[in-house]
Amino acid sequence: MVLKRLMLAAVILFGTAGAPARQSAAPNALGGIERGQWQLRSVDGSLRKLCVANPAMLIQIVHGNAQCEHFVMENTQRSATIRYTCPSHGHGRTTISVDTPRVINLETQGVANGAPFAERFEGRRIGPCS
Template structure:
């Protein structure tokens, strides 16, 4: 039931921003084709919590598809995404996952090896909010 309540909110936000749904994994541009990812380096990345989350564990990610940075919670099954902002330095995306929540992620690329991430939403009925620094550390292991 909670998932049904989030869908109108996500769609309303997308309509307010002038966007329309184009199916699962797509908004005005497919996330992997967004401008911010053109210069982003693939490889092993560390995601370090910032601010109040500093005590949380450091996550490692082998970045093949840069769109992995947009949705780190709630899985990817049956999710619809809406691109809100798409520039070479900044990107924002909202997503709605059937039966598993919704969220918004904002990325700011400082260099091709350093990205600031801010994400918030609801997964399995529980809210989350996190701020991360993603840094490339080398090739995937």
């Protein structure tokens, strides 16, 4: 009951930016990201490759397929910030900036399975998924 009141107050105070994102409604910036094989280069130079069938998977890259609630905090054509909570797995906040449909910058931080994380990646589409 208290949580519902707090959420309602947040919606009234901050508008829809504080409301939970609907499963079918992705932030605008994600629509500008091409699907396919992506390479993510972290600040320390390590590489991570992944097949991006749905750009929304980039929101909770550390939490993978965990069932999470998303809250869109910023939503423009070129940038999105999403805060999310994954019951029993942790929480995070991710900002995705779209330079081009094939180049993105992704920053994510939070707690996963009791341990803090903070990652920053430059992502580049390198081809179709194999």
